[in-house]
Amino acid sequence: MDGTHRTFVIIGGGLAGAKAAETLRAEGFTGRVILIGDEHEQPYERPPLSKGYLAGRAVRESVFVHPAGWYAQNRVELHLGQPAVAIDRERREVRLGDGTRLPYDALLLTTGAEPRRLGVPGTELAGVHHLRRLSHADHLRGVLTGGGRDDDPLVIAGAGWIGLEVAAAARELGVPVTVVEPAPGPLHRVLGPEVGAVLTELHVAHGVRFLFGDRLAAVEGRNGIVSGVRTEAGERLPARAVLAAIGAGPRTALAASAGLELAAEGVGGIAVDASLRTSDPSIFAAGDVAAQELGAGRDLRRVEHWANALHAGSAAARAMLGREVVFDRVPYFFSDQYDMGLEYSGWAPAGDYDRVVWRGDVEQRAFVAFWLRENRVLAGLNMNVWEVTDAIQRLVRSDRQVDPVALADPGVPLTSLLDDLPAEEARSARGS
Ligand SMILES: Cc1cc2nc3c(=O)[nH]c(=O)nc-3n(C[C@H](O)[C@H](O)[C@H](O)COP(=O)(O)OP(=O)(O)OC[C@H]3O[C@@H](n4cnc5c(N)ncnc54)[C@H](O)[C@@H]3O)c2cc1C
Structure with a gap:
């Protein structure tokens, strides 16, 4: 037709x-x-x-x-x-x-x-927030700028990307923040303990308090409004508001x-x-x-x-439209928190990789981290280092063994590790 x-x-x-x-x-x-x-x-x-x-x-x-x-x-x-x-x-x-x-x-x-709901008593109280829509962001911004009792923290359930980014925005605006996370570190399933620790340090340096290995047991309120939370480990925290950032x-x-x-x-x-x-x-x-x-x-x-x-x-x-399409891009994510920007390419959940290789200055938070299994790059994260995503994605896509020493050496251009990729492999590495 x-x-x-x-x-x-x-x-x-x-x-x-x-x-x-x-x-x-x-x-x-x-x-x-x-x-x-x-x-x-x-x-x-x-x-x-x-x-x-x-x-x-x-x-x-x-x-x-x-x-x-x-x-x-x-x-x-x-x-x-x-x-x-x-x-x-x-x-x-x-x-x-x-x-x-x-x-x-x-x-x-x-x-x-x-967004997933908390599913604990008190979830229906005014002051329990989710963040998916513009209107949600407007309400949350009201919490961050409009008051609440000054010393009471914003309690964030979940140290995933959204939880961490909101924690950073809240700290920028001077709001105390406590993040409650059942895993032993932030983004534990995605980043593992090694790179997760860098994010923990970043947030702690900006005044965020973490409760790892714990989760919300209840949100407590007065007159229908959030006044605090209780955690499974028995902590009781006052709260000006609660953000449920536990996935979607x-x-x-x-x-x-x-x-x-x-x-x-x-x-x-x-x-x-x-x-x-x-x-x-x-x-x-x-x-x-x-x-x-x-x-x-x-x-x-x-x-x-x-x-x-x-x-x-x-x-x-x-x-x-009937065109031939093969969609198989390397998964890619970016995030900005404080003065830190990062990009993550690939997929290396905890348990899939056998080592992390660092390239650059971890203390200064200017580095690339690679997750490897048998010297094959499963994923890479560049923090405050730019213009490397294409090379990282090509390494991930090539699924070939690389020399970890060369990978860790900022003096060795990443592209040189790809030099011997056959043309077809190199072309498809740029994605569809
Ligand atoms: C707060 C936040 C921050 C994020 N930050 C990052 C980031 O830094 N980096 C990154 O890579 N990704 C980020 N993401 C993820 C990224 O925004 C999502 O992957 C992206 O929005 C997905 O787009 P989508 O069009 O598939 O779905 P959506 O953006 O969810 O859009 C779907 C739309 O369909 C509507 N809809 C659903 N059902 C119906 C229906 N039956 N009839 C009519 N309409 C319907 C929904 O209401 C919605 O408007 C973030 C997400 C959120 C929520």
């Missing part, structure tokens, strides 16, 4: 959805593009919500993916403030909360993820009710193949909600990172 008469519907007005709409137009698609989002805002970027926007350094206008007029100019029909509540796969129709029915020829699900789960309810295949429990998400196609050939999924292969024959994994939403949204759009 001529593209002009086709309708592509995207459910989920986040980064992946917005990038998919952009790519459809950039690739010359002339049919209808409909973008459905249950938030009232136009698609926006979430990373600033725990960093510059929260700390008051970035203005609201700066977080949106596209300028306000972009959608009309590009004939992208926005349905905002309206959830998609059902997919009729037989009739190829999406139903919205207000009863509107929208036909589709191809459908993309970019419904993202939602994929929003799969719509896909599940439509009978699409989901990934096994533990991974979650909508199962897609390398072209981001679900078990229904006319439905695709991308971003936080998708469980991807990331390399032929590999286990399905969800990648809850900004760069994944950005690239997978575009890749899914190309797949909807």
Whole structure:
């Protein structure tokens, strides 16, 4: 069928959805593009919500993916403030909360993820926060700037990326912070104890208090408002507010009710193949909600990172247009905390690696750390060192043994370790 008469519907007005709409137009698609989002805002970027926007350094206008007029100019029909509540796969129709029915020829699900709840007594009290949406960041910013009892800390449950970034923003604004984390260190599952210790030191130097190996047992309140927390180890802390930063789960309810295949429990998400196609050939999924292969024959994994939403949204759009797509980028994440910036590429959960190799000055927090198994680079993290991500990702992708001594030597350019990669390997290392 001529593209002009086709309708592509995207459910989920986040980064992946917005990038998919952009790519459809950039690739010359002339049919209808409909973008459905249950938030009232136009698609926006979430990373600033725990960093510059929260700390008051970035203005609201700066977080949106596209300028306000972009959608009309590009004939992208926005349905905002309206959830998609059902997919009729037989009739190829999406139903919205207000009863509107929208036909589709191809459908993309970019419904993202939602924060996990604490699940302890007191979770319903006013002053228990989550951080996923602009409105959440506005409320949290009110806590950080508007008072609360001066000496009472913000208690953060979870020393993951969001917990740590909010801790940094809070300290920037002079708010006391206590982070309660069941693992023995921050981001323990991702970074392991070695690099985790660097982050612990960074935060402690800025006045953050950590309670590792402990978790919240209850949030306590007075008159319906948070006044403190109790931990499993028996600590009682006063609290001006509590942030639950204990991870996010994929929003799969719509896909599940439509009978699409989901990934096994533990991974979650909508199962897609390398072209981001679900078990229904006319439905695709991308971003936080998708469980991807990331390399032929590999286990399905969800990648809850900004760069994944950005690239997978575009890749899914190309797949909807019938282009050949193999999406297997090396997972990539960035974070900014205080005056420290880092990037992490690859995947090396605790137990998968047998050594960490350091390159640079760990004390000055200007280094690259590599996680190795049998001298193969599984992942790399650069802290306050820039322009190395491409080389790190190529090392990860090459899956070949490297000399750890050369890897640790800042005098040996990382690219020289790649010099003998065959051309095909080197090219594919740049990703799709
Ligand atoms: C506070 C915060 C900070 C972050 N910082 C970083 C960072 O520093 N670096 C990094 O790499 N990553 C970061 N991330 C992760 C990154 O933002 C996410 O990976 C990215 O937002 C995922 O985009 P997405 O489009 O897949 O999903 P989302 O951004 O979650 O968008 C999905 C959208 O779909 C909507 N939706 C869901 N169901 C329906 C429905 N049935 N009908 C209509 N609409 C629906 C949702 O409300 C939402 O608006 C951060 C995330 C958060 C929350």
